[in-house]
Amino acid sequence: MSEKVTENVSFLSLIRKIPFSTRAVGLFYIAVVITGVVVGWPFGMLISSSLHLFGVWAILTLANVPSIQSGTGPNFALPIGIVSGLLAMVLILAMNVMGWMFMLLSTILAIILGSIAGFFYGRLMNAVKGSEMAIAPYTGFAITAIFGLVWLTLPIDHPNMLFFLGDGLRHQIPLDYFNANFILANLLQFEIAGVTVRTGELIVVFVACALMWLFFRTKTGIAISAVGRSPMFAKAAGINVNRSRIIANMISTAVAAVGIVVYAQGFGFVQLYDFPMFFAFPAIAGILVGGASGQRARVMNVIVGAFLFQGLLALALPVFTRVLADTDVGGVVNQIRMIVQNGIILYALALMARGAKQ
Amino acid sequence: MSRTLLEFKNISKTYSGNQVLKDVSFDIREGEIHALLGENGAGKSTIMNILFGMPVIHSTGGFEGELHIDEKKVDVNSPFDAMALGIGMVHQEFMLIPGFTIAENVKLNREIEKNNIINTITSSLFGKRMKTLDRKAMNRDARKALDKLDMSIEEFTLVQGLPIGYMQFVEIAREIDKKGLKVLVLDEPTAVLTESEAEHLLSAMRNIAALGIAIVFISHRLNEITAVSDRVTILRDGEHVITKDTKDTNVLEIAEYMVGRKVSIDRTSGEGRQFDDNSDIALSVKDLYVAMPNEQVKGISFDVRKGEIFGIGGLAGQGKLGIANGLMGIYEAKGDILINGQKVALGKTRQMLGMGAAFVSEDRKGVGLLIEESIEDNIVFTAMNIHSEFLNALGLANKHTIREHARKMIKELDIRCTSEKQHTGRLSGGNQQKVCLARALTQKPSILFVSEPTRGIDIGAKKLILDLLLKLSREQGMTIIMTSSELAELCSISDRVAIVCEGEMVGILPPDASLSKFGLMMSGIKEAEGEVAS
Ligand SMILES: Nc1ncnc2c1ncn2[C@@H]1O[C@H](COP(=O)(O)OP(=O)(O)O)[C@@H](O)[C@H]1O
Ligand SMILES: [Mg+2]
Numbered sequence: 001m002s003e004k005v006t007e008n009v010s011f012l013s014l015i016r017k018i019p020f021s022t023r024a025v026g027l028f029y030i031a032v033v034i035t036g037v038v039v040g041w042p043f044g045m046l047i048s049s050s051l052h053l054f055g056v057w058a059i060l061t062l063a064n065v066p067s068i069q070s071g072t073g074p075n076f077a078l079p080i081g082i083v084s085g086l087l088a089m090v091l092i093l094a095m096n097v098m099g100w101m102f103m104l105l106s107t108i109l110a111i112i113l114g115s116i117a118g119f120f121y122g123r124l125m126n127a128v129k130g131s132e133m134a135i136a137p138y139t140g141f142a143i144t145a146i147f148g149l150v151w152l153t154l155p156i157d158h159p160n161m162l163f164f165l166g167d168g169l170r171h172q173i174p175l176d177y178f179n180a181n182f183i184l185a186n187l188l189q190f191e192i193a194g195v196t197v198r199t200g201e202l203i204v205v206f207v208a209c210a211l212m213w214l215f216f217r218t219k220t221g222i223a224i225s226a227v228g229r230s231p232m233f234a235k236a237a238g239i240n241v242n243r244s245r246i247i248a249n250m251i252s253t254a255v256a257a258v259g260i261v262v263y264a265q266g267f268g269f270v271q272l273y274d275f276p277m278f279f280a281f282p283a284i285a286g287i288l289v290g291g292a293s294g295q296r297a298r299v300m301n302v303i304v305g306a307f308l309f310q311g312l313l314a315l316a317l318p319v320f321t322r323v324l325a326d327t328d329v330g331g332v333v334n335q336i337r338m339i340v341q342n343g344i345i346l347y348a349l350a351l352m353a354r355g356a357k358q
Numbered sequence: 359m360s361r362t363l364l365e366f367k368n369i370s371k372t373y374s375g376n377q378v379l380k381d382v383s384f385d386i387r388e389g390e391i392h393a394l395l396g397e398n399g400a401g402k403s404t405i406m407n408i409l410f411g412m413p414v415i416h417s418t419g420g421f422e423g424e425l426h427i428d429e430k431k432v433d434v435n436s437p438f439d440a441m442a443l444g445i446g447m448v449h450q451e452f453m454l455i456p457g458f459t460i461a462e463n464v465k466l467n468r469e470i471e472k473n474n475i476i477n478t479i480t481s482s483l484f485g486k487r488m489k490t491l492d493r494k495a496m497n498r499d500a501r502k503a504l505d506k507l508d509m510s511i512e513e514f515t516l517v518q519g520l521p522i523g524y525m526q527f528v529e530i531a532r533e534i535d536k537k538g539l540k541v542l543v544l545d546e547p548t549a550v551l552t553e554s555e556a557e558h559l560l561s562a563m564r565n566i567a568a569l570g571i572a573i574v575f576i577s578h579r580l581n582e583i584t585a586v587s588d589r590v591t592i593l594r595d596g597e598h599v600i601t602k603d604t605k606d607t608n609v610l611e612i613a614e615y616m617v618g619r620k621v622s623i624d625r626t627s628g629e630g631r632q633f634d635d636n637s638d639i640a641l642s643v644k645d646l647y648v649a650m651p652n653e654q655v656k657g658i659s660f661d662v663r664k665g666e667i668f669g670i671g672g673l674a675g676q677g678k679l680g681i682a683n684g685l686m687g688i689y690e691a692k693g694d695i696l697i698n699g700q701k702v703a704l705g706k707t708r709q710m711l712g713m714g715a716a717f718v719s720e721d722r723k724g725v726g727l728l729i730e731e732s733i734e735d736n737i738v739f740t741a742m743n744i745h746s747e748f749l750n751a752l753g754l755a756n757k758h759t760i761r762e763h764a765r766k767m768i769k770e771l772d773i774r775c776t777s778e779k780q781h782t783g784r785l786s787g788g789n790q791q792k793v794c795l796a797r798a799l800t801q802k803p804s805i806l807f808v809s810e811p812t813r814g815i816d817i818g819a820k821k822l823i824l825d826l827l828l829k830l831s832r833e834q835g836m837t838i839i840m841t842s843s844e845l846a847e848l849c850s851i852s853d854r855v856a857i858v859c860e861g862e863m864v865g866i867l868p869p870d871a872s873l874s875k876f877g878l879m880m881s882g883i884k885e886a887e888g889e890v891a892s
Contacts, residue, residue: 217754222735223743232725236688236717237740238708296730 019291021351025308025344032315039322044194046318050311052185055201056266058306059208059259060279061286063252068297069216070248071228072125073133074284074352079140079276080121081256083147084113089261089270090169094156099179103265110257118253122246137280144276151272173270181268204262208255213299215251224248228295256283281345285309288348293355309344316340360388362429363572364409364541369423371404371415371596378404379421382598384591386541389570391563393583393604396593397616397880398674398843402576405593406543410440410447427540444540446533448547454525456518461493461500463517464532503531506569507562523555527562534566542566543574548582560586578673580609580881592616613877617845633665633835633853639699640664640805640837646693648677648684655680655691656861662805662839667831669852669869670841673880677861678841679720682807686710686717688725697805711744716803718794720810720841722787726794729783733775734764736782736793741800767796772822788819795823799830806830809841824851845876 018026036046060078067075075081088109092102121139128135152168160177161169175181187200215221227234227244234241260279264270287297290305317337364386371379379401386392394402407414408421411434415421424431427443434440440447454463500513509527511520517528526547533542544563548556556579563586567573577583583590584604592599592615599615641662648655655677662668672678684691687707695702697713719725728736738760741747748763750756764778771792775785782793791811798806808827812820828851830836842848848855849869856866857879864879878884 214754219742219746219749219753219755222739222755226728226739229728229730230724232688232721233728235707236686236719236725237743238711239743240708 021289021348022291022304022308024347025289025312029308029312029315032312032319036315036319036322039319041318041322042194044196046315048194048196049318050307050314051195052198052201052266053310053314054307055185055198055205056263057283057286057310058205058302059262060256060283061290061306062208062212062299062302063256063259064284064287064292065212065216065252065297065299065302066224066248066255067252068287068292068294069221069228070224070245071231071295072122072245072249073136073294074287075249075252075256076133076136076280076284077121077140077143077253078256078280078283079144080117081114081253082260082276082279083143084117084253085110085257085260085264086270086272086276087147087150088113088257089264090151090154090156090161090173090272093161093173093178093270094154094158096158097178100183102178102180103183103261106261107258110261111254114254114257115250117257118250119246121253122249125249126242126245140280141277144274147276148273169272171271171273171275173272175265175268175270180265183265184262185266198266201262201266208258209299209303212255212302216299220244220247281349282309282341285345285348288352289344294352295356312344313337313341360390362386363388363427365426365429366405366409367424367426369405369408369421369425371401371408371421373404373418377596379408379596381423382593382596383423384598384601386572386574387589388540388572389567390588391567391573391575391586393587393590394574394576394593395578395580395583395590395612395616399595400593400616401596402593403545406447406545406574406576409434409541409543410445411436411438441536444536444538445543446536446539446541447543447545448526448529448533449545454517454528457516459514459516460504460511460520460528460531461497461513463528464500464503464513464535465496466532499535500531503535506534506565507531508558508565523551526551526555526559530559530562530566534571539571541572541574543576545576546578547575548577548579556582578881580612580878580883583612584609609878609881609883610874613881614874617873617877617880633663633831635663637663637665640666640697641839642694642696642699643681643685644694646681646684646691646695648680648689648691650677650680650683650689653677653680653683654861655684655858658693658858658861658863660856660863660866662837664837665831665835666854667827667838667840667852669848669855670839670858671843671845671848671855671876671880672858672864674843676859676880678843678858679809680861681858682717682809682839682841683719686715686807688717688719708744711740711801714802714804716740716798716801716806718791718798718806718808718811720813722790722794723783727782727790730781732779733768733773733782733785733793734760734778737764737767737796737800740797741802744801747800763800764796767800771796771826786815788815788823791815791819791823795826803836805837805839807839807841810843811840812842812844812847820847827851845873 037043063078063081064074067073089106092106092109097105124135124139125132154169156162156169161173163170184200184204185198189196189198189200216225223234223239224244224247226237227239227241231241234244286305286309287301288305289309290301290303292298292301292305317333320336321333362385366385367383369379369382370377382405396402409425413436416435425434426432432443434443455466497513504511504513507527507530509531511524517525533539547559551559560582563573563575575587587604589601589603590607590612591601592612594616639661644659646655646658652675658681670678670681680689683689684704685695687705687710691704693704695704697715702709702713723729728739738748742749742755748756748760761778767773768775768778773789773792773796775789782790785793811823811827824847827838827840831838840848840852852869854866855869857864857876859880859882864882864884867875867879
C-alpha cells in the first residue's frame with residue numbers, strides 16, 4: 001500500500017480545503033481573540049466559557065447530522081426533540097428522582113420520547129417530500145406552542161416545579177433542588193492555566209459524536225447516506241427510502257432530546273415554554289459553519305462548527321463589553337451579541353442556499 | 359411535378375465535438391408530404407430544429423451549410439425568422455398552455471386586438487399588452503383552422519384535460535392558422551396517438567397538403583408513411599442515405615435503409631456456452647405492464663433460459679427499457695414473474711436482489727452511481743446492503759476487505775482511475791459503466807439485467823464490456839438480459855433478440871436474422887405482414 005498519491009501539502013493548499021464559511025468564521029474568531037488579548041481580557045475565562053458553550057451545544061448541533069445525511073436537510077424542527085427532552089426531565093423530576101439517577105433516567109426517557117416523536121416527524125417529512133425546509137420550522141413552532149399548554153396543565157404537584165402562585169410548571173425549574181445542576185460539568189472538572197475544563201460534559205459530547213460516527217459506518221447508516229445522495233440509486237439497491245428517512249429523523253430527534261438534557265444540567269435549569277424555539281437556528285448555523293452543506297454533514301463539521309460558532313459568541317460578548325467600556329447603555333452589548341449571532345446564522349444559511357443551487 | 363420549395367444544402371451539425379449531421383442535402387416540394395425517417399439519434403429532430411431556427415442550435419455553435427427557400431438563401435436565426443418565412447413546426451414535446459382555451463392557444467402571442475379608448479392611453483404607457491383581445495375574431499380563426507383538420511371540438515374548450523391526441527391537433531391548428539404557411543414540420547406526431555386518432559391525423563395531413571402546404575413528417579410507423587407520403591428521405595447516423603418517391607419503394611426496403619450496415623461488432627462465436635434449448639427457465643415473464651414514463655410496457659411475456667443472453671431491442675420510447683426497470687421495482691409494474699420457477703412479487707426490489715438478480719441501469723448517473731462517493735463504496739454498496747457482506751464483526755464497514763475487493767475489480771475490469779478512492783463522478787462514461795458492472799458482479803448474481811451497457815462510451819470500452827458479458831455467461835452460466843438501442847451490439851452477443859414496439863413485443867428473432875426483418879419489427883410490423891408487403 002505504498003503507492004499513495006503524493007499530494008501537495010503546502011500550507012495554502014490545506015487552507016483551501018477548508019470550506020469557505022469555516023474559514024471566514026475562523027478568521028473572525030481569531031480576530032476576536034486577538035482583540036481580547038489587546039484589551040487585556042483574562043484569557044482563561046474566555047476559553048473556559050467558550051469550552052463550556054461548546055459542551056452544551058455540541059450534541060444539539062450533532063442532531064443535524066442524520067437529517068442532513070438522509071436528505072431531509074438540517075433539522076429545523078429541533079424544538080420537537082427539545083420538547084421531548086424537556087418532557088423526559090419534567091416527568092423524572094416529578095417523581096422526585098435526584099442527582100445521577102435523574103441524569104441517567106431522563107437521558108433514557110429522552111431517547112425513548114425523542115424516537116417516538118421523531119418517528120411521526122419523519123412520516124410528516126416523507127409526506128411533504130421536496131418542501132421539508134418550508135414545513136419543518138413551523139412544525140417546531142407548533143409543537144412548542146402546544147407544549148406551552150401542556151406545561152400549564154400537567155398534573156404535577158411537586159412544589160419545586162410549580163409557579164409560586166397558581167397552577168402550571170415554572171418557566172425555569174432549578175436543578176439544584178434536585179442535586180442535578182452542573183452534574184456533568186463538575187465531573188472530573190479541573191483547571192489548567194486559568195482555564196476551567198468541564199471534563200464530564202466533554203466526555204459525553206465525544207461519546208455521542210463517536211457513536212454517531214460509528215453509526216454512519218454501519219449498513220443502516222450507509223444506506224441512509226445513500227438515500228440522501230440519490231434516492232433513485234438507493235431504491236435500485238433495495239433500500240426502503242421512506243423507512244431510512246424515518247430512522248434518520250428518529251435519531252436526529254432523539255439526539256436533540258439528549259442534547260437538551262446535557263444543556264439543562266450545564267446551566268442548572270430546566271427551561272420551559274418559549275425556550276425550545278431558540279435552538280434550531282444556532283444549532284444549524286453551527287454545523288454549517290463547521291463545513292457541512294444542506295446535503296452533506298460529518299461529525300467533524302459538528303465539532304469544528306460548534307466550537308467556532310459558540311466560541312465566537314462566548315468571546316464576543318465580554319470582548320465587546322471591554323471595547324465599548326463604559327458606553328454600554330441600555331444593553332448595547334447584548335444587542336451587538338444578537339447581531340453577531342444572527343448575522344452568522346444568516347450568513348451560514350445564505351451560503352447553504354447558494355450551495356444547494358449549484 | 360410541383361416546384362421545389364425548400365432545399366437543405368450540405369447541412370452539418372456538431373454537438374460538443376460529436377458530429378450528428380454530416381453534409382446532408384435534400385429538398386422539399388410545394389404541397390408534398392415528405393416523410394423523414396431514421397433510427398433514434400439519426401439526426402431527424404436536429405435538422406428540423408435547424409430549419410426552425412431553434413435556440414438549441416444557435417447556443418451550441420450553429421451549423422454549417424445553407425437553407426434555400428424559393429431558390430434564395432435564407433438565414434433562420436430564431437423561430438420568429440422561421441415563422442416569417444412561412445415555416446411552422448409541431449415539436450416532439452407539446453408547447454401548450456393548459457389553462458387557456460383552444461382558441462387562445464391557437465392564437466398565442468399573435469392575439470387579435472381591438473382598439474378602445476383606454477388602450478389608446480395605456481398602450482403608450484404599457485405597450486400592446488393592455489389592448490383588449492378581440493375574442494370573436496380569435497374564436498372565428500381558430501374555428502377555421504380546426505375545420506381544416508376536421509375537428510368538431512368547440513374552440514372555447516380549455517386545453518387542460520383534453521385527451522393527449524387532441525393537443526396534437528391544437529398544435530397543428532396553431533401552425534396552419536398562421537398566414538402564409540408554406541412548410542409544416544410534424545416531429546413524430548403519431549407517437550402519442552391512438553390508432554383512430556392517427557388515421558384522423560393522416561387524413562388531415564392530406565387536406566393540408568391539398569392547400570399547397572408542404573408537410574415534413576417524421577414517424578417510425580412505416581405503414582403510415584407508405585400510406586400518406588409522396589417521398590421519403592432516410593437519415594442514418596447523421597448521413598443522408600437516400601430520397602425516393604414512395605411509390606418506388608416499400609416498407610422492407612425502407613427498413614433496410616434505416617438500419618443499414620452500421621459499424622458492426624463481429625459476432626463472437628457461441629462456443630463453450632452452458633446453455634441449450636433444454637436448459638431450465640431462469641426467468642419467466644407473463645403479461646408485464648410497467649408504468650415507466652416514456653417507456654411504457656403494455657403486456658409483454660417471454661421466457662429466458664438459464665445461461666442465455668437475451669437481447670431486447672427497439673426504438674427509443676417504445677418500452678424496451680421499461681422491462682428491466684419494472685422487473686427490478688424501479689417503476690410500478692404488474693404481471694406474473696417466476697425466477698427459477700419461484701413466484702416473485704413485483705415492486706420488491708430487495709426481494710429481487712436477494713434472489714440473485716442484479717441490475718445495471720441505463721440511467722448511469724441517476725440510478726447507477728453515487729457520483730459523489732468513491733469507486734470502492736460504489737462497488738460494494740449493494741452487496742453490503744443486501745447480503746451484509748464487507749462488514750466486520752461489529753457490523754461496521756470493513757475498510758480492508760472493501761479496498762481489497764475494489765482493487766481486484768478495478769484490475770479485472772480495467773477501470774482507469776487515480777485510485778479506488780476517486781469519486782465516480784470524475785470518471786469517463788466507459789469507466790463509470792465499468793463501476794456499475796463491478797457493483798452488479800459483486801452481488802454475484804445469477805440473473806443480470808443490463809440496460810444500454812455501451813451508450814455514450816468509446817469503442818474500446820464497448821468491446822471490453824460486451825466481451826465481459828459473454829465471458830460471464832460462458833464461465834459462470836450467468837443469465838443475461840441485455841437491453842440496447844444498438845441492434846449491432848445486441849446481435850453480437852445475444853442468443854435471441856426480442857423487439858419491442860409501442861409497449862408490446864413484436865417478435866423474437868435469431869441474432870443472424872436479416873436487417874430488414876429487424877427494421878420491420880422495430881416499426882411494429884410482424885414478420886408475416888412484412889412478407890406480404892414485399
Ligand atoms: N441538445 C443536444 N446536445 C447534444 N447532443 C444532442 C442534442 N440534441 C440531440 N443530440 C444528439 O444528436 C443526435 C441526433 O439527435 P436527434 O436529432 O434528436 O435524433 P432523432 O430525432 O433522429 O432521434 C443524437 O446522437 C443526440 O444524442
Ligand atoms: Mg427526434
